[in-house]
Amino acid sequence: MLLLSRLLRMLVTVGSLTVIDSRGRQHRFKGRAPGPDLTIRLHDRSAERAMGLSPRLAVGEAYMDGKLTIENGDIYDFLDFCGRNTARFGSYESFDPLYRVERLFRQLQQFNPVGRARQNVAHHYDLSGKLYDLFLDSDRQYSCAYFRTDNDTLEVAQDNKKRHIAAKLLLKPGCRVLDIGSGWGGLGIYLARAGAGEVHGVTLSTEQHERSNRRAAEAGLSSKVKFHLRDYREEAGTYDRIVSVGMFEHVGVRHYAEFFGKLRKLLADDGVALLHSIGRSDGPGVTNPWIRKYIFPGGYSPALSEVVSVIERSGLWVTDIEVLRLHYADTLREWRRRFAASRDEVRKIYDERFCRMWEFYLAGSEVAFRREGHMVFQIQIAKRVDAVPRTRDYMHDWETTHASTGALAH
Secondary structure, X not given: OHHHHHHHHHHOOEEEEEEEOOOOOEEEEEOOEEEEEEEEEEOOHHHHHHHHHOHHHHHHHHHHOOOEEEOOOOHHHXXXXXXXXXXXXXXXXXXXXXXHHHHHOHHHHOOOOHHXXXXXXXXXXXXXXXXXXXXXXXXXXXXXXXXXXXXXXXXXXXXXXXXXXXXXXXXXXXXXXXXEOOOOOHHHHHHHHOOOOEEEEEEXXXXXXXXXXXXXXXXXXXXXXXXXXXXXXXXXXXXEEEEEEOOHHHOOHHHHHHHHHHHHHHEEXXXXXXXXXXXXXXXXXXXXXXXXXXXXXXXXXXEHHHHHHHHHHOOOEEEEEEEEOOXXXXXXXXXXXXXXXXXXXXXXXXXXXXXXXXXXXXXXXXXXXXHOOEEEXXXXXXXXXXXXXXXXXXXXXXXXXXXXXXXXXX
């Protein structure tokens, strides 16, 4: 408990935290600024030591294993308390001894050749389909929604997102579209219904591949929408529009030149592409070690500076950038609420440890977007300077003309 006490005395400046250690002793850490008053209990001495040495990994493991419990709140309350108190540090290096070591090996952690990329995708996206039905919207959009108002439901916000993306793509009747990282097919089907002549999606998840093609068939769109089980690097042909939503986080910094080189090769000379990805506002960093180990192996959310510089070198135009700040925090809040409501069903599919792992993942991710500088960026990309109109009015016009309907949404 000695190492952990030293760490908490340094960290806690907002609110108060009481820690009941594995021997039943109470340790009180009170900040100078007002804030929440929380109590946690540690049930194992090894967890106390681990949390003092590597808090960003060990806190999640202790919670998963039932070695850390929250006495007067839930895991979101505790992680939000941590986020408030670590926000003043310019780098995790200030309080996590292993952070500097992680930075040395960050490119190795993100090494994602085709074979490893398939394994990493299967780790997360080939889980039981029933799991995702329990907390996602009915279209299974597993990426940041777009909340136009505080009253938008998750379903409305996800439909807003699809429409917003289609507007930025300048979707036109008959155009040929490639969706890189096509998920469960919702966006591809939407684009086909909204006017695309032909949509091809690529995914590395066998579960997503099977379900997305089944959905296209059920919608009567098999002749227009086809999903393929392959890596984007194996794709060929030319496309008028290319979109990638929530996939770039799995590419890895050392593969960015390869990604944009392939995008340039696949994109028509007058084509338009849109990249939608989680990012970080504070410059290059490393993936949280708990997230990397248990949720997204090989994953990394980049800073804009790491992405735009590679696009520039690839000979492509950045024609528009939009940063979505709190949209993903609100998306995660709704996923977390739905997961909690279906927790008993999740336990039947997996077990208690899995439930606690996903509670920690959803809560920690929401805190990352509210407190720790995470955001989402959308980058519009073209080969030619005149591929998109001079002003952004066309986006508003397209979205207004294609106002949401049940037919387009699903």
